[in-house]
Every structure is written in C-alpha cells, then in structure tokens.
Amino acid sequence: MKKSSIIIVVVLLVAICGFGWSAYNKLVTLDQDVEAAWAKVEVQYQRRLDLIPNLVETVKGYAAHESETLESVTRARAGLSDAYNTADSLKSAAATGAAQAFESYNAAQSSLNRALNLYVNAVREAYPDLKANENFKDLQTQLEGTENRIATERGRYTEVVKEYNVAIRRFPRNVVAGLFGFDAKPQFQADAAAQSAPKVQF
16 A cells, blocks of 8 residues: 555656646747747847938938038937937846846837938938939938838737746746746836827828
8 A cells, every 4th residue: 555655656756847848948949939939029129220320421422512410410310319229228227137127128119210211311311312323222222121120029028028928927827937036027018109190291
C-alpha cells in the first residue's frame, strides 16, 4: 500500500514538474517573441528618424529662396527635432514594458509623426519647385513607405502581445506566470487625434 502511494506521489510530482517546465519554456518563448516584435517596431521608428536628415539635406541642396522662407522651414524642423528628442529619450523606458513609459513613448512617436507632416508641408509650401524634383519625391515615397512599415510592425506586435497576454492569464499556466513574474505587456492605443476625420483644404 505504501509503495503504491509513493509511486503515485512520484508520478504526480513528475507530471507537475513536467508541466511547469513546459509552461515556463512556452512563456519564455512568447516573452521573447514580444521583445522581437517590439524591436522590429523600433527598427522602423529608427528608419524614419534616419530619413529625416536626408530630407533636410535634400531641401537645403535645392533651396534657392530668401532667408525668410528658409527660417519658416527651420522653425518646422526645430519642432521636428524636439519631437525626435522626446521620443528618443523615452525609448529605453518603453523597452522595459512599463505601461506608462510605453504610452509616453508612443505618444512621443505620434507627436514626431505630426511634426514630420508639418515639416513636409512647410517644405512643400516654401519650395513649390521641389515638388517636381525626383529626389524629393523619392524621399516622400520612402517616408510614406516607412509609415506603412511602422503600421505593419505595430500590427504584428499587437498580435504577439495578445497571444502572450492570453497565455499568462489562462489556467493553469497563469500559476507558472505568477510564480516567475511574467507580467502582462502593454498594447498600443489609438492616438486621440485619429478619432477626428482629417480636414483637406486646397
């Protein structure tokens, strides 16, 4: 009788340990998937930031107008630089996964995107002849492509985070998640300005 009880207890312990080991490894894999997805989002953010100086240099190269016009573009560029610096300063905090830092970082990225749009519009108004320039058109196309890539990678990140967050909340895996500190990951929130339809004026 004692021998069979010991065997049952040993089998149960082996089964529990086996499940715990499997669940832990699965959660580690999902956690790393989230990290990889976030890294891809950051790569696209960086691509956008790397293109901005090229846009500025292209504008400088083709600018042949009075200093007042250049100053208006410079002011727009200063707003863009401020937005870039704010987003860049929050990058390391967002990587920690803290919800507040994550939201602040994404708000800064949205601000950077708005500043970039203002800058591009200022350039269009200030230098109308640049609209026909192939280099300027190419940079605009690249920027638009970058925004699409960012949207794609953010969508992928959202899916991976959803899978991870579901995994850590389902029983019995949530027990393992609680024991080893697997916390929920923050999701992207829509920009408040996105709820209003854009006004197109000519």
